[in-house]
Amino acid sequence: MSDINSQNSLELQAYEAMYRARCFDDTTIALQRQGAVAGYASARGQEAAQCAVAGSLGPTDIIFPSYRQPGAALVMGVRPVELWRFHGRQAYCPWNWKQRRFFAYCIPVGSQLSHAVGWAVARRRLGAEDVSVVFFGDGSSSQGEVHEAMNLAGVLNAPTVFVCENNGWAISMPTCHQTAASTLHVRAFGYGFGGARVDGNDPMAVRHSTETAIRKARAGFGPTLIELVTHRLGGHTTSDNPALYRDEIAVEQWTARDPVPVLRRRLLAAGCTSEAVGEIEGRVDAQLRADTEIFLKEIHPGD
Amino acid sequence: MLADESVLLLGEDIGRLGGVFRVTRGLRDRFGAGRVVDTPLSEAGIVGWAIGEALAGMRPIVEIQFDGFVLPALNQIIGHLAKMPSRLGYQTELPVVVRLPFGGRIRAAEFHSESPETLFAHSPELTVVAASRPETAGALLKSVVAAGQPTIFLEPKREYYRTRVEHSAIKAAVNHRICELVREGTDATLFAYGPTVSLALEAAAQLEGQGISCLVVDLVSIAPLDIESIGNFARRTGRVTALTEGVERCSIASEVVSLVSRMAFESLVAPPVVIASPNRPPPPPNFEDEYFPSVARVCEAIVRQCHG
Numbered sequence A: 001m002s003d004i005n006s007q008n009s010l011e012l013q014a015y016e017a018m019y020r021a022r023c024f025d026d027t028t029i030a031l032q033r034q035g036a037v038a039g040y041a042s043a044r045g046q047e048a049a050q051c052a053v054a055g056s057l058g059p060t061d062i063i064f065p066s067y068r069q070p071g072a073a074l075v076m077g078v079r080p081v082e083l084w085r086f087h088g089r090q091a092y093c094p095w096n097w098k099q100r101r102f103f104a105y106c107i108p109v110g111s112q113l114s115h116a117v118g119w120a121v122a123r124r125r126l127g128a129e130d131v132s133v134v135f136f137g138d139g140s141s142s143q144g145e146v147h148e149a150m151n152l153a154g155v156l157n158a159p160t161v162f163v164c165e166n167n168g169w170a171i172s173m174p175t176c177h178q179t180a181a182s183t184l185h186v187r188a189f190g191y192g193f194g195g196a197r198v199d200g201n202d203p204m205a206v207r208h209s210t211e212t213a214i215r216k217a218r219a220g221f222g223p224t225l226i227e228l229v230t231h232r233l234g235g236h237t238t239s240d241n242p243a244l245y246r247d248e249i250a251v252e253q254w255t256a257r258d259p260v261p262v263l264r265r266r267l268l269a270a271g272c273t274s275e276a277v278g279e280i281e282g283r284v285d286a287q288l289r290a291d292t293e294i295f296l297k298e299i300h301p302g303d
Numbered sequence B: 001m002l003a004d005e006s007v008l009l010l011g012e013d014i015g016r017l018g019g020v021f022r023v024t025r026g027l028r029d030r031f032g033a034g035r036v037v038d039t040p041l042s043e044a045g046i047v048g049w050a051i052g053e054a055l056a057g058m059r060p061i062v063e064i065q066f067d068g069f070v071l072p073a074l075n076q077i078i079g080h081l082a083k084m085p086s087r088l089g090y091q092t093e094l095p096v097v098v099r100l101p102f103g104g105r106i107r108a109a110e111f112h113s114e115s116p117e118t119l120f121a122h123s124p125e126l127t128v129v130a131a132s133r134p135e136t137a138g139a140l141l142k143s144v145v146a147a148g149q150p151t152i153f154l155e156p157k158r159e160y161y162r163t164r165v166e167h168s169a170i171k172a173a174v175n176h177r178i179c180e181l182v183r184e185g186t187d188a189t190l191f192a193y194g195p196t197v198s199l200a201l202e203a204a205a206q207l208e209g210q211g212i213s214c215l216v217v218d219l220v221s222i223a224p225l226d227i228e229s230i231g232n233f234a235r236r237t238g239r240v241t242a243l244t245e246g247v248e249r250c251s252i253a254s255e256v257v258s259l260v261s262r263m264a265f266e267s268l269v270a271p272p273v274v275i276a277s278p279n280r281p282p283p284p285p286n287f288e289d290e291y292f293p294s295v296a297r298v299c300e301a302i303v304r305q306c307h308g
Helices: A006-033 A047-054 A070-075 A080-087 A113-125 A144-156 A203-218 A248-255 A259-269 A274-299 B027-031 B043-055 B067-081 B117-121 B134-147 B157-161 B196-208 B227-237 B252-263 B285-291 B295-307
Strands: A062-064 A132-137 A160-166 A194-199 A224-229 B007-011 B036-038 B059-063 B097-102 B127-130 B151-156 B180-183 B188-192 B214-218 B221-223 B240-247 B273-277
Touching (some): A006 A259, A006 A274, A047 A070, A062 A113, A080 A274, A113 A144, A113 B043, A144 A160, A160 A203, B117 B127, B180 B196, B196 B240, B196 B295, B214 B227, B240 B252
Parallel strands (some): A062 A132, B007 B036, B059 B097, B188 B214, B240 B273
Antiparallel strands (some): B127 B221
């Protein structure tokens, strides 16, 4: 038997969330290829970033997503069926956002940041200690509304954590063509607050930086911009063909750093038994299979 | 603001300055800088901020300083405010009111004499309401805020310059969902809103002298239009003219005429008329008299409509 210390236990929790996010991703792509959902923006490769951020929230904090945060959604308690109803184009917000503390997906990229700021400012004014965490991408960071929201957050000292998932791509645009800025996190200083650039594929590093930023916001010290450096291993959406614009050999370098198998190897190396890991995987697989059946019955009631 | 602590004001220069038109003068002293918030120069950000406030339970009233400067906020207004109620399955209240001075004939700079109301009217499910005069504007705004729907509240800036308002004429309560009959008449129906209401009344007074009796209706609710009242007032005379300061193409006036033609065709005794600005941007102030609708143009059109 191996000792499971607290770091291990956090990593096991992280692995369960990340493995669930990966299975959901694979399942959803399969559902799309079968015509069960219309389209899907995969977050393959971004599981550590999203799950660790979501896992850092307090019980009254909230996430304002963009549209590529299935890992975060699942951690917040959004059910796979509810996400599939979105991707199946049945409803724009099939989940109870207030209950899940996970707002509706936002299609006009970057326009969700000011919502997160306004929400947090309102809650602070009402005497609450809630923090809003808002996701956006490297592509979105070029939008003017992102600048406006961050400027407002700075001057209002808003309890908002800005999480930029820099996954290297905005459809076919690599980040180096998106901006001449050396990093995205440096922009925070332009708004009067601090920024951090973090290995987005290291769940513990992401968790640490997010918890620090949330704690800081909750204590009244205002916003933080966290740039999570990760990679979009899949296409922009299931309608995309990345082979047309990127060199898949280069992507292989990032595949070698795929956070899900990397964490799995790390857990085993740290002394977790393969039975323990297998138990997690089996449970998650079974849950997702059950969810898939529910969803398929929903859309094919006659079968 | 007295009645409901969750009402707060956001806008540029609304606090210390009291607003460039002094509409919010004194409110900061009375309610504090926390409820009458001077914002940075950031229309899109401000409207998005207001949406966030509303999601957290507040009832924000946003002031956009001038009609022409609402354009940067359209992504938030049309992309989010209009769509969020349905996007969220009508389970979430979004009590955001955006106040907007609009209209021209005040010899203002470019972007200060616009009529963007069509953009909002064409974005369901925004409510769009146009005040026409100080006597009813306050009660109208109260009605709108109480309704708690995403609303664009248009204020004809020409009316800010009125120097005399009879205290007894100030209405205590107005329903923002329905037309207001502002002048009885029998020969011709004039539908107006915002700055064209006073224009229509001036024209009606002149036409009385020429033996033409005009019924003047303040539309009040631009979106949704009070279809029932519009139909009834159209049928009363069979001669319909719709006025707007906006350009003619796709204007609210065109929409009213379209509605009347479809609903009350049999009652019409003459082709309906649209009085609007020509299809080009507002010109420099020296040329605005030729551009915006005038009393003379309205009278000429009504006379032609009545006498064939």
